Amino acid sequence: MTGNGTIVARLLRAEATLARIELGLSAVLLTAMLAWMAAAALARSAGRPLIWSDELSIYLVAGSAFFAASAALARGKHMTVDIVSRRMGQRFRRTVDAVLLLAVTVFAGCLWIWLDPVGLLRFGGQDLARETANFVYSEPTMTLGVPKVWFWLPMVPATVGAMLHMVARMIRGGPC
Numbered sequence: 001m002t003g004n005g006t007i008v009a010r011l012l013r014a015e016a017t018l019a020r021i022e023l024g025l026s027a028v029l030l031t032a033m034l035a036w037m038a039a040a041a042l043a044r045s046a047g048r049p050l051i052w053s054d055e056l057s058i059y060l061v062a063g064s065a066f067f068a069a070s071a072a073l074a075r076g077k078h079m080t081v082d083i084v085s086r087r088m089g090q091r092f093r094r095t096v097d098a099v100l101l102l103a104v105t106v107f108a109g110c111l112w113i114w115l116d117p118v119g120l121l122r123f124g125g126q127d128l129a130r131e132t133a134n135f136v137y138s139e140p141t142m143t144l145g146v147p148k149v150w151f152w153l154p155m156v157p158a159t160v161g162a163m164l165h166m167v168a169r170m171i172r173g174g175p176c
Contacts, residue, residue: 101166
């Protein structure tokens with residue numbers, strides 16, 4: 001392969017590697033959630049409940065879901081109603097993939113607006129809240145007391161990964 005073929009081959013290899021990494025991250029986050037829940041159950045039975053464990057578990061599951069959803073797009077294993085697309089042929093499936101890529105791209109745009117990295121660089125976290133009423137970097141979790149943004153950040157690489165998976169699927173012409 002030369003030129004564009006080499007670039008496409010590298011992109012597809014990188015995309016497959018990314019999917020494996022995302023599944024691994026998802027598994028690690030789910031394992032951590034199970035460990036926290038087990039620790040919470042033991043602590044509760046010992047009369048010393050960990051009130052923050054439920055909240056942390058929710059955030060770990062949410063992060064895991066984002067990475068697993070992105071990896072599912074790579075393999076065409078996301079939930080779809082595919083009776084129609086299986087019968088409509090390749091052209092229709094490519095259209096469905098293009099619409100899905102557009103939806104993921106719109107979500108990425110919403111993340112960009114919500115997380116406002118330009119505003120963060122310009123003002124800093126606390127000043128961003130004062131200047132723009134965007135409290136994303138200063139709002140604490142209910143029981144953990146740390147900024148919620150740390151638990152929202154997995155959405156960024158998962159969304160970028162989902163966009164890469166959709167582009168790769170469109171290049172491959174794979175099923176939707």
